[in-house]
Amino acid sequence: MKTVTDGQPKPLAHLGPAGTFTELAAMRFAQPGQPLSPLPSIRAVIEAVRNGHVDAGVVPIENAVEGAVTATLDLLGFGPPGVYMQAETDVPIEMALLAFPGTVLDEITEVRSHPVALGQCTQWLDTHLDSAALIDVASTAEGATQVRDAGAHSSIAALGNALLAEQLGLEIVAAPVQDLHTNATRFALIGRSLPPLSGHDRTSIVVFLDNDRAGQLLSVLSHFASRGINLTRIVSRPTRRAFGDYAMFIDFEGHVEDNHVGNALRAVHRHVGDIRVLGSVARADGTPSPSKPQGESDADYAAARTWYDGLRNLVQ
Incomplete structure (x- = not known):
């Protein structure tokens, strides 16, 4: 499916923020030169497609550990009709410990991330950072942004993927750190046909x-x-x-x-x-x-x- 506006492909909406696994999935679906448009919720992505603001979006539908993403199922199944899954891709959930460049593992006293990400890395964190405080934040991207903003000589780290480290200029201190190395999330490309x-x-x-x-x-x-x-x-x-x-x-x-x-x-x-x-x-x-x-x-x-x-x- 290819749609253009003024010679440019329409943006591909996806569950934001930038630097998440959903953006990795969106990059697989995007056409050459097509911009990505991160939105704040699964509902926002589906509504943008339904209302014609974009022609396609990317949302998570199932995780190998957690099962079905019920928010997506409920919105597609019980919301207004007219939005359909058009393609799917499986993205491995490979987590890394991210910190400001120069930070070493022994210096880390706090790890910030989304609660699901922290839960997926429990065994590794208990083994290697058993005394570190685990702090819940809104997303893996938010935790990594807080690490970047804390700057040098900080003792905090975050969980995220390699794309997030690259986007924010952080260093990968350890990887992979997820407990289940077969973990993956299935994402769907949604549209109106x-x-x-x-x-x-x-x-x-x-x-x-x-x-x-x-x-x-x-x-x-x-x-x-x-x-x-x-x-x-x-x-x-x-x-x-x-x-x-x-x-x-x-x-x-x-x-x-x-x-x-x-x-x-x-x-x-x-x-x-x-x-x-x-x-x-x-x-x-x-x-x-x-x-x-x-x-x-x-x-x-x-x-x-x-x-x-x-x-x-x-x-x-």
Whole structure:
């Protein structure tokens, strides 16, 4: 997707501030010469896309340790429609200990960062800086900015990534310092349309159940299972419309343009209150969509349609 204004690409909005992992994800999505526009919240990014102030934005959707980013899910699933996930990328969460140039590890008496970042580095901090005070701040970028502003001869450090160190002129005292070296966050590029079929896709939907009756969830899941569609995630979230009213966020392999996926969605739609499609995107890991079971390929659907059309033509 490429949009230009006065010869320049429109800014790509992303959850700010600058120097965060979301900016790293945005740099992957950005077109050559496209400026980045950090915004203060996930809501602000989604609203900027929905209102047409920008054509695309970048938001976190899932973390390997913390799970789904519920703020993003709720805004896409329960907010006004019209914003969709168009692409995804997985960014490794590689944390470093940042300090003013010349600071050594033994001099550090205080570490400032976002509480999530501090939590992801607990074991390393307990081992190497067990007497240092851990101070919560609004973001990793805010903690690093405070370190920079403290200047030389300061005994404070921050947690952040290499991009943040480069932007603020800080020194990496130690890296990596995160406890789980397989940690990663998945980010989505969002826009106002769905991308075409790629052949290695994942679709995300929200299913709104129309009433509380036995077997309704089983009925929904059976429509996917009977067509050989693999579900990769199911998350239940309160709709906030009434106490006990929940919606199901479901991810599955395939694209809305796949015949067997479309058939399953039509079948589910008949038995629930509503379905909202959040995105149908090429998977970040590039894993091809699995082969369709017998009777569920596009050719099988075309043959069945031709047969049935011929049958109807016999009716006089």
